[in-house]
Amino acid sequence: MSENKVLNGIWLLIIGIGIITGLYTAYRVFSEGHVIYAANDIIFWTLPLGSYMFFALTSTGLAFVASASIVFGIKKYEPVSKRATFLALAALTGAFMSLILELGAPWNMINYLITPNPLSTLWWMGLLYGFYLLFLIITFLKLHKGGNAKIPGLLMFLFGISATPTLGATIGLTESRAAFFGAFMPVSFILAALLSGIAAIILVTVVKNMLSNKVMSSSQVSLFNELGKVFGLIIGMVLFLFIWRTIVGLYASSPGFGAFDYIVRSFPYHFELWLGLLLPFIIMVVPSLRENVKMVAVASALVLMGMFSSRMELLLEGQAIPLGPRAIGQPEFIFYFPNIPELLVVVFSFSVILLVYTIGEKYLNLEGSAGQ
Amino acid sequence: MTRYAMVIDFQRCSGCGACIITCRNENNLTEGIYWSSKINKTVGTFPDVKYEYIPTLCNHCEKAPCVKGCPTGAMHKLDNNITMHDPDICIGCRYCMARCPYGIISFNWEKPHKFWKDDEEIINDGTSSASEVVEKSGGTVIPYYNPDRDETLPGIRPKGVVEKCTFCDHRVNKGELPYCVTSCPANARIFGDLDDPNSKVSELIGKFQTTRLREELGTEPAVYYIRSFKSASYVTSKGGL
Numbered sequence: 182m183s184e185n186k187v188l189n190g191i192w193l194l195i196i197g198i199g200i201i202t203g204l205y206t207a208y209r210v211f212s213e214g215h216v217i218y219a220a221n222d223i224i225f226w227t228l229p230l231g232s233y234m235f236f237a238l239t240s241t242g243l244a245f246v247a248s249a250s251i252v253f254g255i256k257k258y259e260p261v262s263k264r265a266t267f268l269a270l271a272a273l274t275g276a277f278m279s280l281i282l283e284l285g286a287p288w289n290m291i292n293y294l295i296t297p298n299p300l301s302t303l304w305w306m307g308l309l310y311g312f313y314l315l316f317l318i319i320t321f322l323k324l325h326k327g328g329n330a331k332i333p334g335l336l337m338f339l340f341g342i343s344a345t346p347t348l349g350a351t352i353g354l355t356e357s358r359a360a361f362f363g364a365f366m367p368v369s370f371i372l373a374a375l376l377s378g379i380a381a382i383i384l385v386t387v388v389k390n391m392l393s394n395k396v397m398s399s400s401q402v403s404l405f406n407e408l409g410k411v412f413g414l415i416i417g418m419v420l421f422l423f424i425w426r427t428i429v430g431l432y433a434s435s436p437g438f439g440a441f442d443y444i445v446r447s448f449p450y451h452f453e454l455w456l457g458l459l460l461p462f463i464i465m466v467v468p469s470l471r472e473n474v475k476m477v478a479v480a481s482a483l484v485l486m487g488m489f490s491s492r493m494e495l496l497l498e499g500q501a502i503p504l505g506p507r508a509i510g511q512p513e514f515i516f517y518f519p520n521i522p523e524l525l526v527v528v529f530s531f532s533v534i535l536l537v538y539t540i541g542e543k544y545l546n547l548e549g550s551a552g553q
Numbered sequence: 554m555t556r557y558a559m560v561i562d563f564q565r566c567s568g569c570g571a572c573i574i575t576c577r578n579e580n581n582l583t584e585g586i587y588w589s590s591k592i593n594k595t596v597g598t599f600p601d602v603k604y605e606y607i608p609t610l611c612n613h614c615e616k617a618p619c620v621k622g623c624p625t626g627a628m629h630k631l632d633n634n635i636t637m638h639d640p641d642i643c644i645g646c647r648y649c650m651a652r653c654p655y656g657i658i659s660f661n662w663e664k665p666h667k668f669w670k671d672d673e674e675i676i677n678d679g680t681s682s683a684s685e686v687v688e689k690s691g692g693t694v695i696p697y698y699n700p701d702r703d704e705t706l707p708g709i710r711p712k713g714v715v716e717k718c719t720f721c722d723h724r725v726n727k728g729e730l731p732y733c734v735t736s737c738p739a740n741a742r743i744f745g746d747l748d749d750p751n752s753k754v755s756e757l758i759g760k761f762q763t764t765r766l767r768e769e770l771g772t773e774p775a776v777y778y779i780r781s782f783k784s785a786s787y788v789t790s791k792g793g794l
Contacts, residue, residue, distance in 0.1 A: 215663075215712075296625050303622060355652055357651075505592060
């Protein structure tokens with residue numbers, strides 16, 4: 182057996198284990214209930230929702246990267262547009278897996294259509310992500326068949342850039358929890374999506390080239406030089422957004438912001454700040470580090486982990502302080518740490534993404550974009 | 554138009570918790586879920602100390618944030634101002650819990666009333682098992698099952714969906730008062746139609762200074778508190794430096 186076949190076998194085995202443990206978790210969730218999570222009536226949104234938000238944002242971020250060439254005609258981005266589109270599809274599939282395992286009764290989602298509530302941002306989010314998925318698939322099929330993907334690509338971009346802040350607005354329009362509320366939230370989601378998308382395409386491309394011992398083509402080198410600089414710029418923007426959000430949270434005296442005192446002492450906060458944003462920012466700002474492909478890959482991986490932490494921080498900011506009768510007999514801040522079934526939901530989503538991507542890589546020729 | 558509301562009289566409420574317990578029976582609530590609850594705390598340092606007790610329930614807000622946020626309309630307003638929930642179309646997203654400023658919506662994290670399915674006897678051949686008690690009492694799922702609750706809502710809500718106080722709409726529909734109102738031994742809960750100027754609730758809201766929870770949010774809660782009362786006195790003084 183060749184070395185490649187063995188590696189492929191191990192790869193598929195790892196994915197398979199991830200999916201099987203995920204399916205087992207799904208079975209437990211729907212037979213025993215969400216009691217298997219580390220959630221309760223105070224911290225009711227936990228890791229599976231954070232996972233959904235992270236993968237959904239990464240998906241739209243990848244679609245933004247793909248749109249650079251498909252929609253806006255920036256030729257330089259052509260080498261990654263097809264892969265970014267397919268990765269966006271894979272990431273969204275993973276996001277939906279987390280969402281299904283987050284919802285208590287996902288089979289009732291049919292009522293989005295039967296008894297819609299257009300006043301609900303959550304309803305709009307579902308609708309926009311639905312259309313985004315549709316045009317993501319059409320765009321990819323067009324690219325794959327070598328057709329002109331500009332129109333579906335434009336719709337993919339428009340629905341993606343509409344869905345992203347709407348996801349942020351589901352949090353941002355929650356007036357009852359001051360730490361959630363504000364126009365800042367939808368805006369920050371667009372930047373977080375773009376940052377995650379760029380990090381994902383850089384990481385996947387670099388790792389793929391490393392594994393296949395492939396040397397980058399001149400067009401790829403030129404693109405990655407530029408993408409690296411854009412990456413650094415967006416990290417810088419998100420970093421300052423992060424700092425300002427902390428300032429607002431700590432400056433405010435309204436009791437609802439009290440959770441920031443708790444968050445700034447938490448592990449996810451410091452992980453995001455130091456390893457998820459500051460270190461990658463330094464890597465991307467120093468030219469000698471930025472030109473080192475391995476360092477860029479490390480920066481991308483750190484950014485992705487930082488963005489994941491960021492979703493969890495966000496969820497905890499609004500929930501750590503119990504409300505009304507729920508506060509009785511409770512400490513000022515409620516501690517949360519994910520448990521194994523919750524971690525397995527993330528593993529499941531990630532494994533599904535890897536499986537979809539592996540299938541794409543093997544059968545769908547993700548290099549370039551034949552349609553342009 | 555009917556606009557149901559509740560007035561809670563602090564001077565009558567003794568904090569006995571009957572509302573909490575009887576609500577659980579009337580609505581077949583499972584362990585850990587309270588539609589009627591309380592905020593209680595001790596403030597101050599002995600001997601200058603007071604005990605605060607605020608009975609709580611769904612505020613049936615006129616501008617209910619939970620209703621606005623629910624994507625499928627599972628959380629909805631009835632014409633009579635009751636905020637109602639339909640578990641048959643609820644997706645279990647818990648967005649209503651995030652949006653409710655009062656922390657009174659609960660999620661069914663597991664199959665309700667699990668305990669009553671237990672076949673194990675606490676003392677072998679000495680006591681009945683929980684499931685035997687249910688069987689012998691002829692109850693449905695629980696021995697004290699109230700079938701009236703089925704009239705407007707599944708008698709026991711399934712796992713994976715939220716639930717909350719409905720102002721006992723199944724009783725109100727028949728011209729009966731919510732069960733917490735009926736069972737309050739001190740008559741501290743008064744229920745009625747805000748749009749009827751002759752109703753008791755209209756009289757009390759007109760006569761007394763009222764407070765509502767987190768009024769600043771503009772949700773227009775339909776639960777009013779009156780006659781805040783502390784039985785303390787102090788020697789008149791202008792304080793001092």
